[in-house]
Amino acid sequence: MPKTTNTHKKPSQRHTKKASKKPSKKHATHTKSTKRLATPPKPKKLSKKEQEVVIARERLLEETRRSAYLLENKSFTQHISNNVGMLAPQILRELAKNSKTDEEIASQLNIKVNDIRRSLNLMNGYSIVKYDVNKDNKGWLIFKWKINNEKLESYINKIESEMTKSSEPNLPGDCNDFFMCKKCYSDQKVILPFDTAFESGFNCESCGKPYTILNKEETVALFQQAAKQ
Ligand SMILES: [Zn+2]
Numbered sequence: 001m002p003k004t005t006n007t008h009k010k011p012s013q014r015h016t017k018k019a020s021k022k023p024s025k026k027h028a029t030h031t032k033s034t035k036r037l038a039t040p041p042k043p044k045k046l047s048k049k050e051q052e053v054v055i056a057r058e059r060l061l062e063e064t065r066r067s068a069y070l071l072e073n074k075s076f077t078q079h080i081s082n083n084v085g086m087l088a089p090q091i092l093r094e095l096a097k098n099s100k101t102d103e104e105i106a107s108q109l110n111i112k113v114n115d116i117r118r119s120l121n122l123m124n125g126y127s128i129v130k131y132d133v134n135k136d137n138k139g140w141l142i143f144k145w146k147i148n149n150e151k152l153e154s155y156i157n158k159i160e161s162e163m164t165k166s167s168e169p170n171l172p173g174d175c176n177d178f179f180m181c182k183k184c185y186s187d188q189k190v191i192l193p194f195d196t197a198f199e200s201g202f203n204c205e206s207c208g209k210p211y212t213i214l215n216k217e218e219t220v221a222l223f224q225q226a227a228k229q
Contacts, residue, residue, distance in 0.1 A: 076156045081188070083126075084119055092123070102116045120145055131146070181209055
């Protein structure tokens with residue numbers, strides 16, 4: 001490669017060649033053009049690096065939108081709250097915005113990092129979240145959590161197909177006592193099995209009020225009512 005100095009740069013030749021040549025506007029014959037109708041219009045030319053950045057950004061945006069859309073599913077929110085705990089939907093909504101460390105989620109939600117870790121690990125067991133591991137500048141491993149949209153979607157599909165199979169909610173068979181917070185139920189539609197309520201000391205994780213106990217029939221009735229809404 002010959003060396004050039006900045007001061008003596010020749011005018012770039014990029015613009016000169018094509019400018020004079022107008023694109024010919026002759027119409028292709030109809031028979032041959034049909035195949036090309038489906039291809040989208042080409043965007044302006046970007047360098048390979050720029051293209052990669054644009055594609056990565058669009059993909060990320062698309063994934064973000066998809067996560068947000070999936071998390072609107074009420075059956076899923078109910079299901080994950082029952083199985084992982086009431087923090088789960090909040091954590092997922094944080095991760096839907098962008099990937100985060102457990103500590104970032106904890107400070108965002110103002111919740112103890114151990115509780116966040118516990119929920120993340122449980123959700124990792126369902127494969128609906130995953131993490132990337134990187135090293136920071138001190139050599140510490142950094143776990144950035146994000147939503148696994150593919151798994152989340154198939155998980156939701158599974159819940160919904162189970163729901164349509166029977167209107168009877170899928171309650172744990174060995175559990176006869178269920179719990180709800182009367183104050184938060186209308187917003188959160190959360191009913192907890194015994195084990196989950198026990199872990200939180202039978203007090204609501206959102207407002208701190210003691211849970212109300214429900215028998216199985218009352219629980220089924222509430223589930224069916226929620227499913228109709
Ligand atoms: Zn409450």
